[in-house]
Amino acid sequence: MDRARVLIVDDEQAARVGLSEIVTAWGYQTQTACDGYEALEIANEFQPSAVITDILMPRLDGFGLLARLHDELPDSAVILLTGQGSIEDAVRAVKEEGAFYYFEKPINTRQLNVVLQRAIEQASTRHENARLRRQLFDHGVFGRLVGMSQVMRQIYTVIEQVASSAVSVLITGESGTGKEVVAQTIHQLSPRASRPFVPINCSAIPESLMESELFGHERGAFTGAISRREGCFELANTGTLFLDEIAEMPVMLQAKLLRVLEDRKVRRLGGAKETSVDVRVLAATNKDPHEAVRNGVLREDLLYRLNVIHIKLPPLRERREDIPLLIDFMIKELGERHQRPGRIVSPEILEIFARHSWPGNVRELRNVVEHAVVVCEGQKLEKQHLPPQISDNRTPQSEEAITLPIPISLDEAERQLILKTLIKTNNNKTRAADLLAISLKTLHNKLKAYREENEE
Secondary structure: OOOOEEEEEOOOHHHHHHHHHHHHHOOOEEEEEOOHHHHHHHHHHHOOOEEEEEOOOOOOOHHHHHHHHHHHOOOOEEEEEEOHHHHHHHHHHHHHOOOOEEEEOOOOHHHHHHHHHHHHHHHHHHHHHHHHHHHHHHHOEEOOEEOOOHHHHHHHHHHHHHHOOOOOEEEEOOOOOOHHHHHHHHHHOOOOOOOOEEEEEOOOOOHHHHHHHHHEEOOOOOOOOOOOEEOHHHHOOOOEEEEEOHHHOOHHHHHHHHHHHHHOEEOOEOOOOOEEOOOEEEEEEOOOHHHHHHOOOOOHHHHHHHOOEEEEOOOHHHOHHHHHHHHHHHHHHHHHHOOOOOOEEOHHHHHHHHHOOOOOHHHHHHHHHHHHHHHOOOOEEOHHHOOHHHHOOOOOOOOOOOOOOOOOOHHHHHHHHHHHHHHHOOOOHHHHHHHHOOOHHHHHHHHHHHHHHHHO
16 A cells, blocks of 8 residues: 655755654655745655645745645645744634644644644545545446436535534435445545444344444353453444444443443443543434334434434435446446456346336345346346346236235335235245345345334
8 A cells, every 4th residue: 555645845954854754754655845846846746645844935935835735736735834933824824724734843743643644634535535526527426326316416415525524424215225335435535534444234133242242342241252352333443333224223222322422432241441432423224213213213312413414315216317327337346246347238128227116226226237247148238137027027926916905005015015925935035035126134124113013
């Protein structure tokens, strides 16, 4: 991996050489310049992430260099070095002219190390934002999010706005809409991008293990705890923790989670001391969060803590204009994975996809495209390469019709369709999920909800 680049500018040779040696010892790649004009010439080729510059220099001073860099290298962070006589100007440069920080000479090198690290992280974030904006303009792709529809563009804007902060974000939407991809994109654009991204699916972990999974445990804390284990908060320290399907977390554990979010300290199961953690928390649910609160499966105070920023992802049926872009992106990616390069899609498939309701959303589309890419021996994906439930345009249980009474509510129709499909498949959930064109996880979530309703 390339080392981050730092340009050091000072008209005093001993000062710039000494500072260069210190910064190089911290692991950065450095170059030096004796004044602002030389710095601009070097910066054009060197492309530094950060520039540390003295203010008082001949020809072009530090303030003039800051202004030029702001126009020519806007992603570079500029740190000013000032003597007693120009502190007020340096403060104004930070507040009004975009300097990242200023130091009064003599420099506290320990503090400079911390500030320089933050400056480079900010520069990296700016650079990644600019790259993704170019990618979106050229290809309709924003990280791993694909689409040029108005609703997706609005979501991209929110992601850019929140990525640089540490604010909590709640991501909602139907299963398969890409909630984890949004979380990954926020992390990728944040100053924490080089730190851990730890996802945890709250619906996939047994209730008895959830607390240990989140907070860790000490040896002997419970039967089977043969060694100490760090939880997800400690694993995600200085990075991002993504809590998927947060409404599936046991309510009693939600209270402990809320305390950790407020105190920023965790205590392992069986442990006596608390450990401080610096973790950004992103959460997601496929339920209406306010309805989940009314139903008693999500604590209201936890919702308020997580829902500082809300991103709601639309189902695929509400952004059908993005389907061609999604197909192109998927064909290229899946073609490389399965050694099927250069595949193209027929107009007939586009018409079929335009009519399909996509209950499994983007995940279902990806599964269908992957099926077609794998079975197609030629270059063009045709109707015969699609799974039967898509190409035949029939109800999921194509072997035998399933009838539903009329009148019937939409929710009840969905329930009966799922339950009757399970009967037809002899309770083979994998087969039923395939016939229903939904993910196995979605099917399990639906069945769990039905069980809870029956218990009530």
